[in-house]
Amino acid sequence: MSTEQTLPQQALSERLERAQVIPLSEFSPDTASWERPACRVCGTGGLIEILNLGEQPPANAFVLPKDANNPEAKYPLSLRLCESCGMVQLGHVVPAELLFRSYLFFTSSSKWMADHFSNLMNENAEQYVPAGGLVVEIGSNDGTALSAIRRRDVRLLGIDPARNIQVLAASRAIPTIAEFFSEPLAEEVARVAGQASMIVACNVLGHIDNLDDVCRGVRRLLSPAGAFVFEVPYLKNLLDKTEYDTVYHEHLSYFAVRPLVTLMNRHGLRMERIQSFPVHGGTIRCTAKLGSGFSDDVQTWLDQEEKAGLADRFTYGVFAALASKNRHELTTKLTELKRQGLKVVGYGAPAKGTVRLNYCKVTTALLPDVIDSTPAKQGLLIPGTHQPIHPPSALADLKPDVLLLLAWNHAPEILAREAELKARGCRFLTPNLEEL
Numbered sequence: 001m002s003t004e005q006t007l008p009q010q011a012l013s014e015r016l017e018r019a020q021v022i023p024l025s026e027f028s029p030d031t032a033s034w035e036r037p038a039c040r041v042c043g044t045g046g047l048i049e050i051l052n053l054g055e056q057p058p059a060n061a062f063v064l065p066k067d068a069n070n071p072e073a074k075y076p077l078s079l080r081l082c083e084s085c086g087m088v089q090l091g092h093v094v095p096a097e098l099l100f101r102s103y104l105f106f107t108s109s110s111k112w113m114a115d116h117f118s119n120l121m122n123e124n125a126e127q128y129v130p131a132g133g134l135v136v137e138i139g140s141n142d143g144t145a146l147s148a149i150r151r152r153d154v155r156l157l158g159i160d161p162a163r164n165i166q167v168l169a170a171s172r173a174i175p176t177i178a179e180f181f182s183e184p185l186a187e188e189v190a191r192v193a194g195q196a197s198m199i200v201a202c203n204v205l206g207h208i209d210n211l212d213d214v215c216r217g218v219r220r221l222l223s224p225a226g227a228f229v230f231e232v233p234y235l236k237n238l239l240d241k242t243e244y245d246t247v248y249h250e251h252l253s254y255f256a257v258r259p260l261v262t263l264m265n266r267h268g269l270r271m272e273r274i275q276s277f278p279v280h281g282g283t284i285r286c287t288a289k290l291g292s293g294f295s296d297d298v299q300t301w302l303d304q305e306e307k308a309g310l311a312d313r314f315t316y317g318v319f320a321a322l323a324s325k326n327r328h329e330l331t332t333k334l335t336e337l338k339r340q341g342l343k344v345v346g347y348g349a350p351a352k353g354t355v356r357l358n359y360c361k362v363t364t365a366l367l368p369d370v371i372d373s374t375p376a377k378q379g380l381l382i383p384g385t386h387q388p389i390h391p392p393s394a395l396a397d398l399k400p401d402v403l404l405l406l407a408w409n410h411a412p413e414i415l416a417r418e419a420e421l422k423a424r425g426c427r428f429l430t431p432n433l434e435e436l
Contacts, residue, residue, distance in 0.1 A: 033075040033092045033249075039082035040089060040211050040252070041259045047080035049091065050316035051244065051323060053359045057383035058094060059248040059351030065379070068386055077355070079247055079254070079316075086311035087259035088235055093209050094249045116279050117202065118148035120229070124198055124287075125149045128227040133197030136189065136221065138181045138214075139204035143174030150174070157193065159185070186217030195223035201230040203283075206253045215267035219290070228269060228288045232260075236308060237282025239315065242432065244323040244359070245352035246281060256310045257284070257301040264288050271298045281409050326432060327360045333433055334366040337402055344429075345400035346370035347414055348407025349377050349389050356406065356431050358384040369398055370406065395421065402427045411436060 038045045055074040063072065076092045121135075129135055131153045137146050140158025150156065150173065158176035170176065179185060181204075189196075199218055208214050218228050235256040238246055247254070261271050270291030277283045294302075309315040337344050346353065349372040357367070362385060370387045371394055372378065378391050390398070395418075403418070405411055408430045415428060415436060422428060428436040 033094045035076075035092050036089070036209075039085060039087050040209065041087040041263045042082065042085040044082055044084040047082055047089070047091065048313055049078050050081045050088070050313065051079040051247065051320045053077040053244065053247060053323075053355065056248070056355065056358050058098070059250065059354040059383065061383045062349075062377060062380035062389070063383060063386065065381060065388070068381060072384060074384070075249060077247065077249065081311070081313060081316060082259075083311060083313065085259045085262050086256055086305070087262075088254040088256070088316075090247075090249070090252050092249075093252060114144050116277065117145035120202070120231075120285065121145050121148045121200070124200070124227065124229050125152060125154060128225075128229075129154050129197040133223075134193055134195070135198045135200065136196045138199065138201040139207070140174065140176055142168035143170075143172040143176065145200065145202070146174045147172040154197075155193065157189065159189075181214060181217055183213050183217040183220060186221040190221050195226065196221050197223055197226045199226070199228045201228075203231060203233070205230060205232055206251045206255065209252055211253070211263055212267070215263060215269065219267050219269065222290060224290060226289070227272075229285065230288075231277075231279075231283050231285045234276070234282045234284045235310060236305070239310075239319050241281060242319065242322045242326060243281045243352075244319070244326075245356040245431065248351050248355045250351065255284075256305050257286075257298065258305055258311070260286060261294050261298060261302070265292060265294075268292065270294060273297055274301050279409070323359075329433055330356075330360050330431060331362065331366065333429075334362060334404075338366060342401040343368075343399065344402045344404055345395070345398050346387060346406045347403045347418075347428075348372055348405065348410065349374070349382060350407045350409075352409075353406030354383050354385075357382060357387070361385075367404065369394075371395060371398070392417075400426055402429055405430050405436070408432075 039047060054077065056077045057072045057074050075094050078091045079088055080091045081088055125135060132155065134155045134157065136157045136159065138159050140146055140160045143158055146156045146158055156174055158174050159179065159181050160176060161178060161180045199222055205211065222228055232255040233246060235254045237243065238254060257274060264271050268290060269288040271286060271288050271294040273287040274297060275285040277285060334344060344367055346367050349370050364387055367387055369390060370382060371390045371392050373392055377389050380389050381387065403426060405414060405428060430436065
């Protein structure tokens with residue numbers, strides 16, 4: 001039996017054409033972004049800039065080697081605070097068609113993440129989805145999460161605009177609509193398939209500029225007893241751990257509970273439950289149902305946020321200062337390691353790696369190579385800083401003395417995978433200069 005027959009997902013992933021990566025020409029320097037004048041949650045103007053990461057290329061606009069000398073499109077990357085509702089958001093918006101029609105993160109590439117989403121689906125399907133009920137996932141990626149409940153007596157539908165990974169969802173027998181979720185699309189799904197017992201959206205709301213349209217669509221599609229279960233990276237974790245590299249053009253919004261309550265309530269959705277998880281540097285899972293207001297559990301989170309000063313501009317002044325301090329310390333550390341004759345290799349080519357390397361101006365002189373397990377990224381260059389991306393097998397030839405974990409949110413998985421390297425004396429360093 002051939003490898004393709006025994007490992008269809010792996011084979012399909014490895015067959016993804018590099019032409020499906022967003023061509024550099026589509027991110028031409030003339031491609032316009034636009035400045036958002038008002039808060040996308042409450043509509044208040046006069047947003048306050050709290051962090052400026054400079055002009056940056058889109059974090060997943062990987063460069064073909066033949067295009068290395070061509071100009072790259074770069075857009076302003078800055079965070080702004082709405083003091084009215086506490087919402088933190090990007091000041092500029094890059095067209096979603098450029099960012100999401102081709103996508104290079106596959107949920108199935110991380111067992112840790114796949115297990116996390118499997119637990120989410122099974123636990124909530126057990127609670128909210130009756131026999132024959134419809135489960136819709138917004139931003140369904142390669143179908144990994146929905147496939148975890150495929151054997152249940154439920155109906156499944158994925159919605160994701162990334163056409164390049166639709167084939168992977170199909171290989172898992174997950175029907176997928178390759179479009180952006182919207183109110184008109186929700187109405188069409190409800191007309192054809194009926195209302196959904198559960199709508200899931202993980203790491204999706206932060207990518208969407210028009211949150212009102214999405215919430216109207218959820219309200220229209222959700223059944224009277226249904227649940228909207230969604231996950232977003234949590235703003236307080238970003239601040240507490242100085243995770244400024246999670247700020248990039250795809251992530252338009254950085255959520256605390258307070259603005260989420262405001263958003264849900266405006267659209268007839270009641271916030272019922274909030275749970276915390278360590279994935280993506282710190283994530284909250286929220287459950288909303290039709291109704292108004294919020295539960296006592298949510299009130300506890302609101303009280304904690306007020307105490308932490310999440311709507312206070314002083315809090316963000318400290319955050320910006322820590323980001324600037326890390327930029328200096330990281331480049332100083334890499335310079336010192338090079339002076340000592342040690343070879344440093346980047347581990348992982350996630351979007352956060354692009355942001356960190358560009359903000360800190362880490363050139364190939366300080367970090368000559370990066371490795372990544374995603375076949376579609378291998379052979380390309382990091383946007384802006386142009387480190388070549390190699391498969392993990394290249395570590396044998398690269399012989400690093402230090403691995404800089406650009407994919408620091410997967411540190412436990414990386415440490416387990418590269419235990420042999422560590423046993424040989426290779427050091428593992430996070431971008432915040434924590435040695436593991």
